[in-house]
Amino acid sequence: MNDDPWLSDEQQLAWRTFLEMTAALNARIERDLQQAAGMPHAYYLILAMLSEAPGWSMRMNQLADIVQASQSRLSHAVARLEDYGWVRREQAAGDKRGQLAILTDAGHTRLVEVAPSHAETVRSTMFDPLSDAQLVEFREICATVLTQMKDD
């Protein structure tokens, strides 16, 4: 603990603005994905991450990290995605404890259908208001914060 833990006025203002922005952004994304595809953002992220993985396949614990879910919340989500026929689960070869989630052809088709409207939400909400310089600054700021967290 630092001697002076408090945020400066400028930091406090930035923090509150960031919290408000992410809350409004999350609400917008959830609303648009529900309307366009009847799925929450977490389901979309699971399909998208699997589609970029080798063999459309990832370990459940890796996937939990990426979609920022507890193991139990992820299991619930993947079970729903299995009901839809978009994901299947399989035991990892040579690892009795490891379980894989695998994107199905039907899941890939659904992702490709939904992706344009989701991209439109993100682009129009997050990026259209920003200048090219702000886009670069924003990415650099997020990368800087992320890199330090990984080094901690």
Add this chain to the structure above:
Amino acid sequence: MNDDPWLSDEQQLAWRTFLEMTAALNARIERDLQQAAGMPHAYYLILAMLSEAPGWSMRMNQLADIVQASQSRLSHAVARLEDYGWVRREQAAGDKRGQLAILTDAGHTRLVEVAPSHAETVRSTMFDPLSDAQLVEFREICATVLTQMKDD
């Protein structure tokens, strides 16, 4: 829908970095608040927002917007905070449907105890890595995105 909904490569990179940064940041804040105070971030935000409201009192629906929770999730959180004796609920005067959440003296005391360690988490994780110029840019970027969402 725009003719070209897709994100540019730079936008896609910024979006993924932002998602990864917020996921790691949320995980860090939840971990630190659990360790320091045994409470999730949503509970902390409820206490903090009430402490800044006139009469330490807010309508439940206002509070739901601010902490980005559904009415049912907020009701559950406020019920837990009532169990701890940190919040009480009251019917809003002249509004049969409106319910107020009110911070208690014990809740205020708990907030004041927890605030320094939470501020330390936010400052060291989010702001220590950033330059003064980046801090200002970050706040301006978040405000720009937020303002456009409110205008939509």
